Amino acid sequence: MRRRLPAAFSTPPLLDHEVRPRNRRRCSALLINPFYPKDPVASFGKHVLTPSLALTSIAGATPSHWEVRYWDENLLQGPPPWNPFPEVVGITVHLTFAERAYELARWYRRWGAKVILGGLHVQSCPDEAAEHADAIAIGEGTQLWPRILADVERGRLQPIYRGSYRQPYADDPRPRRNLLPRESFLTTTSVIATRGCHNRCGFCYLATDSLHMPYQMRHPEQVAAEMLDDDQPYAVFIDNNLGSRPEYLRQLCLALRPIEKIWSAAVTIDVTDDPSLVREMALAGCTGVFVGFESLNEPSLAATRKRTPPPDDYARRVRILHDHGIQVNGSFVLGFDHDRPDVFERTVRWVEEQRLECATFHILTPYPGTPLFRQLESEGRLLHRDWNRYDTAHVVFQPRHMSPEALQAGYAECYRRLFSHRSIWRRRPSDPSAVLPYLAMSYLYKRSNWLWSLLIRTRLTARAWRPLVEITRRRHVHFRKRLGAAAPARRAASVVTSGV
Numbered sequence: 001m002r003r004r005l006p007a008a009f010s011t012p013p014l015l016d017h018e019v020r021p022r023n024r025r026r027c028s029a030l031l032i033n034p035f036y037p038k039d040p041v042a043s044f045g046k047h048v049l050t051p052s053l054a055l056t057s058i059a060g061a062t063p064s065h066w067e068v069r070y071w072d073e074n075l076l077q078g079p080p081p082w083n084p085f086p087e088v089v090g091i092t093v094h095l096t097f098a099e100r101a102y103e104l105a106r107w108y109r110r111w112g113a114k115v116i117l118g119g120l121h122v123q124s125c126p127d128e129a130a131e132h133a134d135a136i137a138i139g140e141g142t143q144l145w146p147r148i149l150a151d152v153e154r155g156r157l158q159p160i161y162r163g164s165y166r167q168p169y170a171d172d173p174r175p176r177r178n179l180l181p182r183e184s185f186l187t188t189t190s191v192i193a194t195r196g197c198h199n200r201c202g203f204c205y206l207a208t209d210s211l212h213m214p215y216q217m218r219h220p221e222q223v224a225a226e227m228l229d230d231d232q233p234y235a236v237f238i239d240n241n242l243g244s245r246p247e248y249l250r251q252l253c254l255a256l257r258p259i260e261k262i263w264s265a266a267v268t269i270d271v272t273d274d275p276s277l278v279r280e281m282a283l284a285g286c287t288g289v290f291v292g293f294e295s296l297n298e299p300s301l302a303a304t305r306k307r308t309p310p311p312d313d314y315a316r317r318v319r320i321l322h323d324h325g326i327q328v329n330g331s332f333v334l335g336f337d338h339d340r341p342d343v344f345e346r347t348v349r350w351v352e353e354q355r356l357e358c359a360t361f362h363i364l365t366p367y368p369g370t371p372l373f374r375q376l377e378s379e380g381r382l383l384h385r386d387w388n389r390y391d392t393a394h395v396v397f398q399p400r401h402m403s404p405e406a407l408q409a410g411y412a413e414c415y416r417r418l419f420s421h422r423s424i425w426r427r428r429p430s431d432p433s434a435v436l437p438y439l440a441m442s443y444l445y446k447r448s449n450w451l452w453s454l455l456i457r458t459r460l461t462a463r464a465w466r467p468l469v470e471i472t473r474r475r476h477v478h479f480r481k482r483l484g485a486a487a488p489a490r491r492a493a494s495v496v497t498s499g500v
């Protein structure tokens with residue numbers, strides 16, 4: 001397969017340094033999701049599945065007398081707008097696009113906007129971010145944003161605002177999805193029900209030293225109402241692990257069942273400990289899960305301190321999900337200290353044998369502030385600190401049992417094989433009626449990178465995907481009728497309600 005990366009996917013849009021913004025508007029805020037380069041070996045489609053919930057949540061927390069706009073540079077519509085020129089610019093900063101975020105901050109500050117930076121990278125590297133901002137927000141942004149805007153109005157902006165993840169977020173205002181260009185995403189219903197995770201894997205950003213994120217849950221009815229409100233057939237839960245508390249997930253499923261939407265979510269494979277919970281998920285509209293298997297190698301999993309069932313039980317657990325009509329997108333990390341050069345072949349072969357409908361590969365990446373970063377730094381194994389390449393698509397450390405080049409090539413080979421005609425066909429669902437939609441989705445997602453820049457630029461993303469989503473939804477409706485008739489539904493009375 002050819003790997004072409006159109007300029008629109010590799011280079012951020014140019015900022016006009018000749019322009020002199022004049023039309024300044026008081027009490028107007030612009031929220032920006034900066035451009036990040038795309039991985040040429042992965043699908044470009046994955047960048048327009050769902051919008052960032054962080055910015056629409058910030059927009060929801062904006063006082064009503066403020067005008068607020070939203071701009072995602074990854075939708076290929078050019079640089080962010082400057083006319084009318086905003087009084088405040090809020091930019092979300094992640095490791096891999098920190099440089100672009102700082103470039104945007106410089107541009108807007110030069111013409112007098114107050115620039116506020118927030119996001120995960122600000123949390124882990126506050127001193128670095130502060131150099132580029134009028135103020136930084138560390139912690140839960142929706143709590144801080146109204147305070148920040150009030151201080152701007154009073155002319156008393158502080159350089160640093162600290163929020164806590166400990167406050168209940170059930171009462172946070174609803175995200176303002178009406179700001180989004182709906183046609184630019186597979187679905188605008190990205191939704192969150194829980195925050196945090198019962199695990200604290202050494203490589204995960206949740207293990208960042210300064211991040212204290214206790215596990216929180218929103219009321220299931222609140223989540224269901226938000227999904228109904230957005231009027232889309234398909235929703236994506238962006239929770240780190242929707243299955244962290246099985247009793248909560250069961251109750252959430254009961255709330256989602258009547259609204260008849262389909263949805264997908266990230267879960268850990270131990271969600272299959274109780275197959276009746278998987279059944280509840282299917283009856284509630286779950287058609288796909290993203291499972292962080294991470295590795296098929298037990299010592300690697302032990303080193304990450306992930307609490308997970310043994311890898312030799314993964315196949316049985318995948319079958320439980322498949323038997324309930326739930327597709328599995330498996331996530332694998334490559335480059336652990338126990339990985340040897342055969343890890344690539346073994347992983348893809350397993351993906352094919354279990355007929356995972358999709359898989360996502362990541363090169364092990366030490367995020368600043370995590371135990372993994374400290375370990376590799378103390379062992380002198382970090383190759384550089386070019387954050388642009390800390391994107392899980394580049395090798396940034398010296399692997400234990402192979403060269404960086406071998407790890408890089410092995411990663412690319414995993415995707416090449418996964419996206420091959422042969423592999424797509426080998427992984428087709430066993431239910432013949434599911435094969436055609438699967439093939440259509442696979443070819444659009446995995447083999448149409450040449451088409452994605454056109455679809456995204458011309459805002460045809462939703463239209464290209466919508467027929468496939470509708471076919472999936474209809475199939476699911478039939479499936480759940482059969483599933484519901486197969487055995488009496490578990491009574492709501494058996495649901496544990498504590499802690500919600």
Ligand code: SF4
Binds near residue numbers: 199204
């Ligand atoms: S299970 Fe997933 S979300 Fe939870 S800590 Fe591990 S990698 Fe992070």
